[in-house]
Amino acid sequence: MNNILDKIKTAVFSIPRYVWGLILVAFLLGLWIGGPGEAKVKMTEHDLSSAQSEVAFWTCAMHPQINLPDPGQCPICFMDLIPMETSTGGEGPREYRMSEAAVAIAGIATTPVRRDIARAETRLSGKVAYDETLMKHITAWFPGRLEHLYVDYTGISVKEGDHMAEIYSPKLYAAQEEYLQALMMVEREKSVGSVGGRSAQVMLESAQEKLRLLGLTLDQIREIEDRGTPSDRIEIYSPLSGIVIHKNAVEGMYVKTGTRIYTVADLSRVWIILDAYESDLAWMAYGQEVSFQVEALPGKMFSGRVSFIDPVLDPKTRAVKVRLNISNQDGKLKPNMFVKATVHSQIDAHGHVVNPYMAGKWVGSMHPEIVKDNPGDCDICGMPLVRAEDLGIVHGSQSIEKPLLVPASAVLLTGKRAVVYVQVPNQAEPLFEGREVQLGARTGDDYIIVSGLKEGELVVTKGNFKIDSAMQIAAKPSMMNPEGGVAMTGHAGHGDMSGSTPKTSQKQSQPAEDHSAHVPRGEMNVNEQFMTALDQIFQSYFTAQSALAADDQNPAVEALLAFQNMVIETTTDKTALSGQAKTEWQQNRKSLLSNLEHLQHWTSIEAVRKGFNSLSATMLAIEQTYGHSGEQNYYQVFCPMAFDNKGAYWLQSYSTVKNPYLGSKMLGCGDIKAEFNPQIMTDMKGGH
Numbered sequence: 001m002n003n004i005l006d007k008i009k010t011a012v013f014s015i016p017r018y019v020w021g022l023i024l025v026a027f028l029l030g031l032w033i034g035g036p037g038e039a040k041v042k043m044t045e046h047d048l049s050s051a052q053s054e055v056a057f058w059t060c061a062m063h064p065q066i067n068l069p070d071p072g073q074c075p076i077c078f079m080d081l082i083p084m085e086t087s088t089g090g091e092g093p094r095e096y097r098m099s100e101a102a103v104a105i106a107g108i109a110t111t112p113v114r115r116d117i118a119r120a121e122t123r124l125s126g127k128v129a130y131d132e133t134l135m136k137h138i139t140a141w142f143p144g145r146l147e148h149l150y151v152d153y154t155g156i157s158v159k160e161g162d163h164m165a166e167i168y169s170p171k172l173y174a175a176q177e178e179y180l181q182a183l184m185m186v187e188r189e190k191s192v193g194s195v196g197g198r199s200a201q202v203m204l205e206s207a208q209e210k211l212r213l214l215g216l217t218l219d220q221i222r223e224i225e226d227r228g229t230p231s232d233r234i235e236i237y238s239p240l241s242g243i244v245i246h247k248n249a250v251e252g253m254y255v256k257t258g259t260r261i262y263t264v265a266d267l268s269r270v271w272i273i274l275d276a277y278e279s280d281l282a283w284m285a286y287g288q289e290v291s292f293q294v295e296a297l298p299g300k301m302f303s304g305r306v307s308f309i310d311p312v313l314d315p316k317t318r319a320v321k322v323r324l325n326i327s328n329q330d331g332k333l334k335p336n337m338f339v340k341a342t343v344h345s346q347i348d349a350h351g352h353v354v355n356p357y358m359a360g361k362w363v364g365s366m367h368p369e370i371v372k373d374n375p376g377d378c379d380i381c382g383m384p385l386v387r388a389e390d391l392g393i394v395h396g397s398q399s400i401e402k403p404l405l406v407p408a409s410a411v412l413l414t415g416k417r418a419v420v421y422v423q424v425p426n427q428a429e430p431l432f433e434g435r436e437v438q439l440g441a442r443t444g445d446d447y448i449i450v451s452g453l454k455e456g457e458l459v460v461t462k463g464n465f466k467i468d469s470a471m472q473i474a475a476k477p478s479m480m481n482p483e484g485g486v487a488m489t490g491h492a493g494h495g496d497m498s499g500s501t502p503k504t505s506q507k508q509s510q511p512a513e514d515h516s517a518h519v520p521r522g523e524m525n526v527n528e529q530f531m532t533a534l535d536q537i538f539q540s541y542f543t544a545q546s547a548l549a550a551d552d553q554n555p556a557v558e559a560l561l562a563f564q565n566m567v568i569e570t571t572t573d574k575t576a577l578s579g580q581a582k583t584e585w586q587q588n589r590k591s592l593l594s595n596l597e598h599l600q601h602w603t604s605i606e607a608v609r610k611g612f613n614s615l616s617a618t619m620l621a622i623e624q625t626y627g628h629s630g631e632q633n634y635y636q637v638f639c640p641m642a643f644d645n646k647g648a649y650w651l652q653s654y655s656t657v658k659n660p661y662l663g664s665k666m667l668g669c670g671d672i673k674a675e676f677n678p679q680i681m682t683d684m685k686g687g688h
Contacts, residue, residue: 059105067469067565075568075593094434094477095424096470103430108463110423111410113453115402118347120443122283123664124322126274128294128337131325133380134266136239140255141215144169147233149251151244151262159241164262167255168233175214176230179207183225242266245335270333272304272324274341277668281320282441283345284309286368286393287358290324292341297332305357306343307369318668325369349403351441351448354395361388368393403440404449409554410459411439411447412468412479413546414539419479420453421460421467432460432467434477442550465558469565481536530575530585531629531679537566538628541619542653548612548660549667553605560608560615564596584625591618609661613643616650623651627679639670649673 058068058081066074071081091097098106148166151158158164185200211221216234224230246263249255272292276284288306304324313320322343326333345353362385364370364378376385388394412419418439424431437452453459460467471478540563547556567589572582595614602608623634632653642648642661650660657670 066568067466067473068569069473076597091431092433095431096434096467096474096476097427097429097431098467098470099429103463106463106466108430108467109461110458111407111461113404113406113449113455113457113459115455116405118349118403118405118441118443118446118448120283120345120347120353120441122276122280122343122345124274124276124280124341124343125665126272126322126339126341128333128335128339129271129273130245130265130267130335131269131271134240134242134269135245136242136264137260138164138236138238138262138264140167140257140259140261141213142169142171143256144172144254146249146251146253146255146261149247149249151247152251154244154247156244157242158238158244158264160238162238163235164238165236165249166233167236170232172214172234173230173232175207175210176224179204179211179221179224180228180230182207236261238264240264240266265335267331267333267335268327268329270326270328270335272326272339272341274322274324274339274343275317275319276309276322277319278313279667280343283343283353284320284322285345285353285355285358285395286388287355287361287371288353289344289357290341291344292324292339294333294337294339296334296337300332302326302333307371323369345443347403347441347443347448349401349440349448351403352395355393356396358388358394359396361394362386363388363391363393365391403443404453404455405443405446406449406453406459407461408442408445408447408550408552409558410461410464411437411555412464413543414479417479417482418447419468421464422453423458423460425458434468434471434479436482462554462558465562469562479539525577525579525581526626527576528629530570530577530581531626533566533570533575534622534626535629537563537570538619538623538634538651538653540566541615541651544612545650545652545660546658548605548609549658549663551605551663553608556605556608556612557599557602560596560599560611564593564599567592567596581626588618588622588625605663610643612650612660613648616648619651620649623676627676630678632678634676635672636674636676637670638673639666641666641669 058071059066066076066081068081073080098108144167146165147168150163150165182200182204186204189200208221211224212218215236217237220234242264243266244262245265246260248263249259249261255261272290274290284306286306286309289303290306291301291303293301304326306322307325308321308323310321310323346356348354358371360373362372362375364380364383365386366383367378367380368391370378370380370385371388372385377383378385406420410420412421418437420435420437421432422435424433435452438450440448440450442448468479472481477483540559544556544559544563547553547559570585570589572585572589575585577585592615595611595618599611602611620636623636628634633655635652635655636649637652637657637659638647638649639659639661640647642659648661652658655672655675657668657672659667659669662669
């Protein structure tokens with residue numbers, strides 16, 4: 001007996017202190033939530049029913065993202081759920097009232113609607129390139145043989161007038177002899193005072209022009225005069241200062257007229273060539289400010305302005321070249337360096353890009369990179385400058401008012417609808433109204449509001465998914481259920497239906513690779529109630545996908561929290577599934593919840609994207625097994641460049657590729673591998 005007691009003491013005292021602390025916290029929370037255990041035991045079914053009628057939903061003190069219609073335990077930490085008070089009445093059909101305590105637990109935050117300058121940032125990639133206007137080819141102006149190359153490798157820095165090569169040419173020798181003969185005739189005529197006949201001076205000028213056309217400089221021609229004898233060798237000089245970037249000949253090589261010997265580039269000014277996809281062109285305009293970085297110079301930020309937008313789309317890359325002209329006097333920017341750039345756009349109230357910098361400027365009609373404040377001539381071609389407005393490259397605002405803006409996190413997107421929750425003013429307790437709004441352009445972290453909101457109204461920017469979940473439970477119009485009505489809880493919809501496995505469209509190009517090892521297994525006996533719940537789960541998934549494609553971490557997490565709640569609620573008992581359909585859903589549901597187990601710890605968008613990738617494999621399996629109802633087609637997309645070129649799949653509800661794994665870096669990266677049509681439900685002849 002003593003040995004047993006000793007073992008018990010040893011086991012008790014070996015428990016770490018933090019474990020005892022957790023036990024104490026759990027005990028105190030249990031007392032606070034449920035009161036004394038004895039009182040809970042004595043609660044009658046009538047009392048429990050009465051208590052439930054006074055709460056909107058039940059949540060967890062440690063995991064407030066859990067919103068369940070019935071009491072019980074948290075599916076994550078298994079603590080008893082806390083009741084969230086029901087509204088006190090007096091609200092409209094699209095309104096929901098919460099107590100101050102419920103607002104605090106849900107973590108709801110609001111932000112006023114404001115009028116401000118809308119600024120968008122478009123991230124592009126590209127590279128440093130040579131300025132084509134500062135490149136020269138050194139060629140042979142006459143046939144001959146290269147006797148000596150003074151510049152015998154690429155990369156050498158040369159100055160204007162430096163000797164580059166020595167060339168032997170009989171043709172050059174004859175031209176020099178002709179020039180010297182003409183020179184002697186001029187001198188002879190001067191000495192004897194001869195006049196008449198063909199002037200020797202005309203012959204001299206003709207011979208001199210011939211030498212000049214063969215590439216000789218005036219200094220070289222004077223040298224021939226001083227020497228008095230022709231030479232069969234002549235030196236070739238550099239026409240500009242720069243870097244020798246190509247060497248196209250070797251010593252002893254015979255060249256023809258026009259043969260390229262060297263290419264020299266002046267790197268004191270370079271081009272930045274950026275690739276803008278079709279979806280980015282709406283935000284591009286001449287004169288826009290652009291900031292960029294290169295990996296070779298970490299922490300160094302460069303800036304410039306858009307000087308040219310290619311009028312032709314590259315059919316291979318589906319991108320348009322956007323060019324910046326950048327001074328590079330220190331030579332830090334080297335051609336072919338990779339560039340990561342951000343184009344800063346200013347947007348008016350109608351969602352149109354404007355470029356006020358170009359207003360009143362004078363621009364070269366052939367060289368729009370030449371921009372001046374006053375009229376004059378083009379520095380490159382000498383043509384008169386033209387007003388920027390006359391060239392059509394100035395885009396002015398069509399509205400004298402600044403646009404109406406709300407944070408992107410305030411907007412819940414579901415297909416063609418956009419829902420915002422607005423806090424109703426002058427209320428004793430917080431009252432929130434669900435309101436459909438018409439969105440304009442997305443500008444950075446904000447949306448332009450076309451209609452539906454007024455300046456100064458408070459919109460919910462954090463916790464709006466929780467309010468929407470409560471609206472669904474209360475059978476009020478919500479993001480997922482615009483008409484309202486009883487939400488799927490497992491007690492309604494006894495008209496059982498069945499459907500067949502989803503059929504992919506004829507547009508499917510090839511069999512989709514299935515990462516979850518799940519394939520259609522024949523007809524599944526499901527019902528309309530289950531398909532309705534499944535469609536709501538899909539909509540939350542698509543909301544997260546759209547948010548990730550827009551690089552919005554918080555809305556993506558909010559959507560996944562709503563997704564998690566819906567999956568928790570969709571049990572096989574509540575959906576009345578049976579047989580193989582029940583077994584399949586139990587496995588899929590377990591997989592989904594397992595993927596979301598650490599959702600509260602996803603603190604970076606990279607972590608959210610990794611979790612979304614794991615989730616997508618199961619969602620694809622669900623689509624292949626059960627299909628979906630409604631009117632939209634779903635699309636399976638694959639991007640080979642996701643996750644360091646490992647590749648990843650996802651589902652989306654529209655045919656334009658929007659990559660949730662790469663976001664704005666490569667939004668259009670991906671190929672549609674399969675298209676899933678909505679499933680047509682038919683009446684079941686049997687039971688569930």
